[in-house]
Amino acid sequence: MPFGQVVIGPPGSGKTTYVWGLHQFFTALERPILLVNLDPAAPSPPYPHSVSIADLISLDDAMSAHGLGPNGAMLYCLEYLEANLDWLDHELDRALTALEQAGPAGGGAASDDDELDPVSGGRKERRRWRRDEMYVVFDTPGQVELSTNHDSLKHVLEHLRKRAGFRLAAVHLMDASHILDAPKYVAVLLLALRTMLQLELPHVNVLSKVDLLGQAGDLPFNLDYYTEVQDLSYLLPFLERDQRTQRFGELNRVICDLVEEFGLVGFETLAVEDKDSMLRLVQVIDQALGYVPPALSSASPSSSSDPHTHSHPQPPSSTSSHTSHHAHAPHPSFAQSQPLSTALHAGTVQEKWVDHAREYEVHERGMWEKEGEWAAERATEESRRRAVERARREAGGEAAGGGEGAEGR
16 A cells, blocks of 8 residues: 655746655655656656656647647546556556565665674675555646646546555645745635545645745735635635735625634745755655654664754754764764654744744754754764674685685695
8 A cells, every 4th residue: 555645836837846846855865756647737756656658648749649738638648547547557556566566775786784683794685675665656637627627637646546546645835935925825725625525635735946036025914824724704805905816805704704614724935945944744645644664763872862852943042962963963963864754844943944944044054064064974884894894804805715725835
């Protein structure tokens, strides 16, 4: 039973950047991941994908063969995929089998030093991924009608869940700058609600590019007002002030009441280049899926209990000492998942990227320098250990050879 995400969102919301960043993040965590490109308009995405709809049909093929425009051709491509689900099943099975055989770290040819256990000094037992540990990310087109009105994508996902045994969650990305404009924010809420009702999947709405929010303008309310979708009646004066929506006062009120009555929409935040932000989102999605990362069973418990490690950056005003810092990893997040409560929340996000962006930038630059020093020390110690092990093996081989020579004499 593989697990996976279905990444959806309008054009410009950062889907491709997120998928590529997720691959890098999972690779650093040594978690098994496959990327699937379901966007026929992007036959060669920048991330390393294992399956692409372009091998079945492309947008240009549909446009030239049937005289369709871009939007009509996109709908046709998804309908064509729905009619050829056996092809998708075969390609996914091929990719999953290849990942099973490769195992952790890509399964490439490893040197003798790479196969040594750093604790016992003996050989590592090379394991293989199981299907129920694998994580598949489906990157979808940006046309919102595919996830709000058109049924082909919904039928494809139903097939993956019911016939292929996938456990999927929808990750809906939206540009965080939309919350600065009340009409756009209400439109985002309606889009999220309609998509949730259409796809019928565990659903995580995400305000992406939150690290750019401080450059986009002033927030009328605190960030948690928008992420938690609190009392929307506070937006009505802003809607009435806007010339585009002031004539529709009663309609605005009904729409806000509709979103509140469903009570389904809420948002996480994401800054792809920030590992704490990525960690928070990955944990939320893992909880929605019921997915337990394989790294949790092999993570060292010492890293979380060491008083000299830093599970989360302190505020810029902190003057705490960092003695003995280089003995352990300054950020155990890459080695071991942290409790969700210790990760970023809306208040910290606002401080970090809106209210005190400059202070946090200076603080984190210092943290990165410490991480670099720790990584360099660890690499030096690892090289020294491998050299000792290599010399010990060579000495053992020479001794065995000398003994054989003595017996021959």
